[in-house]
Amino acid sequence: MQATDLALLTEAARKSGDIAKRYFQQNPDVTDKPGGAGPVTAADLAVNAMLEGLLQAARPDYGWLSEETEDNTARLKTLCQFVIDPIDGTRAFIDGSKDWAHSLAITEDGVPVAAAVYLPMRDMMFTAAQGAGAMLNGSPIRASKAPMQDATLLGAKPNFDGKYWKGGVLPPIKRVFRSSLAYRLCLVAQGRFDGMITLRPSWEWDIAAGALIVTEAGGTVTDQYGAALRFNNAHPQVPGVLAGATQLHTDLLTRLEPQQPNP
Structure with missing residues (x-):
C-alpha cells in the first residue's frame, strides 16, 4: 500500500457521490443482470466507469475487482487490488432510500489495507487504513462493547x-x-x-x-x-x-x- 492510497480512495468516493446524486430519484435506467444477479442502473455504470479510469490510471500495477466490471484472472497475479462496489445497495438507490453507499477498498496479499465507504445522501465518509484506526468524517470511531x-x-x-x-x-x-x-x-x-x-x-x-x-x-x-x-x-x-x-x-x-x- 502506498502512503497516499487512502487519500486516493477518499477522493474517488466523493467523486462517486457527485455522479450518483445526479441520477438519484431521477428514474434511473434500470436493467436486470443475467442469472438473477440483481438490478443495475445507469448510475452504477457511470460511477464504475469513472472509478476504473481514475483509480487504474493512478495505480496501474494494482489489480481490479468491481461488481460492474467483467472479472478476469489478471488481478490474481497482482500484489494489491482495488475492490470496488460502485453503488452498494442498488435496490435502495432505486427505491429512493438514502441507505446506499460507495464501497472502495485496497487489498494487499488478501487483506484490506485501505478503505472508504461513502453515503453521499447522508454525507457520511467512513475511512480506515491498516494500523491507523477508523474514522467517520475525520473523527475516530469505535465498535461497541454491549453484551x-x-x-x-x-x-x-x-x-x-x-x-x-x-x-x-x-x-x-x-x-x-x-x-x-x-x-x-x-x-x-x-x-x-x-x-x-x-x-x-x-x-x-x-x-x-x-x-x-x-x-x-x-x-x-x-x-x-x-x-x-x-x-x-x-x-x-x-x-x-x-x-x-x-x-x-x-x-x-x-x-x-x-x-x-x-x-
Whole structure:
C-alpha cells in the first residue's frame, strides 16, 4: 500500500457521490443482470466507469475487482487490488432510500489495507487504513462493547431462521435491517449497532472496505465459521460474514449451527 492510497480512495468516493446524486430519484435506467444477479442502473455504470479510469490510471500495477466490471484472472497475479462496489445497495438507490453507499477498498496479499465507504445522501465518509484506526468524517470511531442481552444485530430476516441456530434457539438480541452490507459494517464500527450477520455467500466488493473499518474500530470480523476473511479469491466470494465486538462475536459464533460450506 502506498502512503497516499487512502487519500486516493477518499477522493474517488466523493467523486462517486457527485455522479450518483445526479441520477438519484431521477428514474434511473434500470436493467436486470443475467442469472438473477440483481438490478443495475445507469448510475452504477457511470460511477464504475469513472472509478476504473481514475483509480487504474493512478495505480496501474494494482489489480481490479468491481461488481460492474467483467472479472478476469489478471488481478490474481497482482500484489494489491482495488475492490470496488460502485453503488452498494442498488435496490435502495432505486427505491429512493438514502441507505446506499460507495464501497472502495485496497487489498494487499488478501487483506484490506485501505478503505472508504461513502453515503453521499447522508454525507457520511467512513475511512480506515491498516494500523491507523477508523474514522467517520475525520473523527475516530469505535465498535461497541454491549453484551449479548443488550445487543442489536443488523441482518436480514432469513438469518434468524431457527435452522441456523443451535437447538433452533435464537440469540437474545434485537434485530434491525439496513440495505447496504458496507453500511451495516460501518454502523457496527461506529458503535450505533453492536453486530451484523449475513449467512449467504458474500461478494468481496460488498464487504472488503467495511471489514477493515470494523477491524480498525476495534471489532472482530470473520466468515460465518469464524475464519479470517481473505480477499482476491479466484471466485470472489466468502462464506458469509459475522462482525461485532469481540465478546459478542464469540458468543454469536458459539450459538450458530454449523452449515455445510458451499462446494
